[in-house]
Amino acid sequence: MSPRQDLLTAFDDLLAPERFKDYGPNGLQVEGRDTVRKIVSGVTASRALIEAAAARGADAIFVHHGLFWRGQDGRVTGWMKQRLALLLAHDINLFAYHLPLDAHPELGNNAQLGRQLGLLADGRFGEQDLGFIGARADGDAFADSDALAAHVRAALGRSVTCVAGATGPLRRIAWCTGGAQSYFEAAIAAGAQAFLTGEISEPQAHYARECGVTFLACGHHATERYGAPAVAAHVAAALGLEHEFIDVDNPA
Numbered sequence: 001m002s003p004r005q006d007l008l009t010a011f012d013d014l015l016a017p018e019r020f021k022d023y024g025p026n027g028l029q030v031e032g033r034d035t036v037r038k039i040v041s042g043v044t045a046s047r048a049l050i051e052a053a054a055a056r057g058a059d060a061i062f063v064h065h066g067l068f069w070r071g072q073d074g075r076v077t078g079w080m081k082q083r084l085a086l087l088l089a090h091d092i093n094l095f096a097y098h099l100p101l102d103a104h105p106e107l108g109n110n111a112q113l114g115r116q117l118g119l120l121a122d123g124r125f126g127e128q129d130l131g132f133i134g135a136r137a138d139g140d141a142f143a144d145s146d147a148l149a150a151h152v153r154a155a156l157g158r159s160v161t162c163v164a165g166a167t168g169p170l171r172r173i174a175w176c177t178g179g180a181q182s183y184f185e186a187a188i189a190a191g192a193q194a195f196l197t198g199e200i201s202e203p204q205a206h207y208a209r210e211c212g213v214t215f216l217a218c219g220h221h222a223t224e225r226y227g228a229p230a231v232a233a234h235v236a237a238a239l240g241l242e243h244e245f246i247d248v249d250n251p252a
């Protein structure tokens with residue numbers, strides 16, 4: 001049994017949220033019971049995740065996407081009321097770490113996505129150094145953009161949108177999980193031959209063709225599934241707590 005404050009300190013020490021300019025509060029977003037025995041991790045503090053965590057007797061939930069974001073109007077109505085009511089009724093603590101979870105060099109979303117894809121980063125790029133750039137861990141190149149897209153499709157178990165800008169073998173691969181399509185130009189400037197992220201917007205298809213750099217949209221949720229369980233499992237093991245990851249599917 002670990003008091004809530006020990007858990008918060010462990011997450012903060014690992015993820016160093018004070019180093020980031022973020023879109024919402026990192027750390028304890030909703031206070032629950034003081035003692036914690038079981039943590040459930042997930043990508044988003046959705047109603048489905050909170051219900052599943054409550055059903056499994058969780059004392060704390062650890063997510064990438066919490067409840068509070070800049071630009072919300074702050075009213076506790078509709079879906080927000082439902083999610084908060086569930087958390088409070090079950091006295092469950094909600095911990096959320098956004099950019100600090102993307103960035104952690106071994107356990108974060110980008111590092112863990114790299115592992116899933118067999119990529120090893122040797123550099124960082126983009127705003128707040130969130131983008132990762134590197135090459136295949138086995139030293140090989142992808143034969144072409146189609147080969148890279150097929151590899152990602154198989155590794156993530158979902159379709160990907162590929163705009164093949166580059167021709168020939170691809171060695172320098174950049175990636176940034178989630179909705180990081182705006183990092184594409186920084187990835188190009190960093191020397192990437194291909195850039196992977198979760199989502200695509202209209203301009204990136206043109207940049208890919210005009211700059212000769214391949215762009216892959218691999219799913220916001222699918223690319224951000226790996227950091228939260230890695231961090232929560234690490235902290236749970238250090239504090240002697242139970243941990244379970246619950247994946248609530250999301251086609252986005």
Ligand SMILES: [Zn+2]
Nearest residue numbers: 065178179224
């Ligand atoms: Zn995200």
